[in-house]
Amino acid sequence: MTIASEEFNSVSTADQSSPASQQLSYFRTLAYAGIVGAAGGLVATIYYFVLEQLLEIVWDSGREFILGWFPAWLPHWHYTWIVATVGGLGVGLCLYFLGLPGEMALVIDRVHDAGRLDPKQTPGMIATSLVSITAGGSLGPEAPLVQINGSLGSWIAEKLNLTLENTRVMTFCGMGAALAAFFGDPIGGPMFALEIPHRRGLEYYEAIIPAMVAGICSFAVFRMGTGLEVGGIYNFGRFGVLPNLSWFNLLEGALLGLVGALAGILFIGIFRLVKWMIQKIEHRHILLALMGGLGIGWIAVLYPATLFFSEQQIETELLAQSASLGVITLLGICLTKMVAICFTIHGGFRGGFIFPLFFTGASLGLAIAFGIPSIHPTIAVLCCMAAINVAITKTPISTTIILTVLSDTTILPVIAISSFTSFLLTSNIGLLKTQRARATESLSGLDVTEAEAGA
Incomplete structure (x- = not known):
């Protein structure tokens, strides 16, 4: 950082913070980042075990017990939509009695303006997200963990009476710690937390190293606590050895990025259509959650692969069963998963949509590979996973890193081209x-954007 920028930051801090606010040195910032990361890893571990127990009770041991009480004339597949609908009712009741915890758009807004997340929303987010995910909703734990750990970082900053700049960094450390644990990537996870507040590139550069320190500590605590393996979770070996990359594979990445971008635009269209359809009842949270649960339940009856947040389903329902799936079936799964995500979000369910979007991209990529055999399935799947996620989240750098780690492959250049193609087309x-x-902060104390400041 230059002397001029340091002077500018000192003026900004004086305008934004009380005289008693504490400005951390660089190494103290890293030390507190490590503390936030370790605490975040512990929180993620506890959340993981609670969620796993709930899923086990509802969809495994509890399912077998309840099905034993089903009358002989009632098919067992009715269990799916009944549980999803009852779960929707549970979500509605959580929203009614515990309030509306912040969704990702609100988290982004708070990071920009206040520089912190409100810890008071944490209990509501924990309860609502656990019910949402257990009910089979197409949202995952990443957004709840971002809210929980981000507010933990904000709380620690508040107790230390830090400046706005330091508070925002600690908030990012909590958010990065959550995603590092969830994605199993101590670099890509924190990078995702820093990219997603913006539409055109990472801008809170001062938080990069602290967030990654927090991510590394969180990742270590989470892996030790859960016993999960380190490395890729998807097996692409079934599709054969990847060919040596050539310029033609790079061209494939760009074309697949185009297709993934179009799929992302389609998803946004479906999302807005569903929002328009429910606008007259958008404040009736119990009714909406009940309808959302019913919708995702019946979609799962027709396409069982669309149930849940899809971290494991990408492997178990798509990659492992790819030999028995056709192009039309895969495109149907892709489209219905998009609808299920929209029903889940607009129903008031709480969770993140990253792995559900990865799932839609994986099904689309498999359909393309089966329809055009010259394209290697691994390349098609990963490029479409990246492109559709980037079209929605605008995170080309972190998405590329995360998918390279999750797939345990060496095709980062191709994934990167697909990601940035989608990013540019949907900017x-x-x-x-x-x-x-x-x-x-301008010297007069007025808030201006970076673009306005440079005009």
Whole structure:
């Protein structure tokens, strides 16, 4: 950092913070980042075990017990939509009695403006997200963990009476710790937390190293606590050895990025259509959650692969069963998963949509590979997974890193080309409307965006 920028930051801090606010040195920032990361890893571990127990009770041991009470004339597949609907009712009741915990768009808004997340929303987010995910909703634990661990970082900053700049860094450390644990990637996870607030590139550069320190500590604690293996979780070996990459594979990455971008635009269209359809009852949270549960339940009856948040289903329902799936079936799964995600979000369920979007991309990529055999399935799947996620989240760098780690492959250049192709094609089309350029403090104390400051 230059002397001029340091002077500018000192003026900004004086305007934004009380005289008693504490400005951390660089190494103290890293030390507190490690503490936030370790605490975040512990929180993620506890959340993981609670969620696993709930899923075991509802969809395994509890399912067998309840099915034993089903009358002989009632097919067992009815269990799926009944549980999803009852879960929707549970979500509605959580929202009614515990309030509306922040979704990702609100988290982004709070990071930009206040620089912190509200810890008071944590209990509601924990309860609502656990019910949402256990009910089979197409949302995962990443957004709840971002809210929980991000607010933990904010709480620690508040207790230390830190400046706004330091508070935002600690909030990012909590968010990065959550995603490092969830994605199993101590670099890509924190990078994702830093990319997603913006539509056109990472801008809170001062938080990069602290967030990654927090991510590494969280990753270590989470892996030790859960006993999960380190490394890729998807087996692409079934598709054969990848060929040596050539310029033609890079061209494939760009074309697949185009297809994934179009799929992302389709998802945004479906999302907005569903929102328009429910606008007259959007404040009736119990009714909406009940309808959302019913919708995702019946979609899962027709396409069982669409149930849950899809981290494991990408492997078990798509990759492992790819030999028995046809192009039309895969395209049907892709489309219905998009609808299920929209029903889940608009129903008021709480969770993240990263792995559900990865799932839609994987099904689309397999369909393309089966329809065009010259394209290697591994390349088609990973490029489409990256492209559709980037079209929605605007995170080309972290998405590329995360998918390279999850797949345990060496095709990062191809995934990167697909990611950035989608990023460039959809830069003016967004789902998260709170994504924007960071705000800076002018010397007069007025908030201006980076673009306005440079005009």
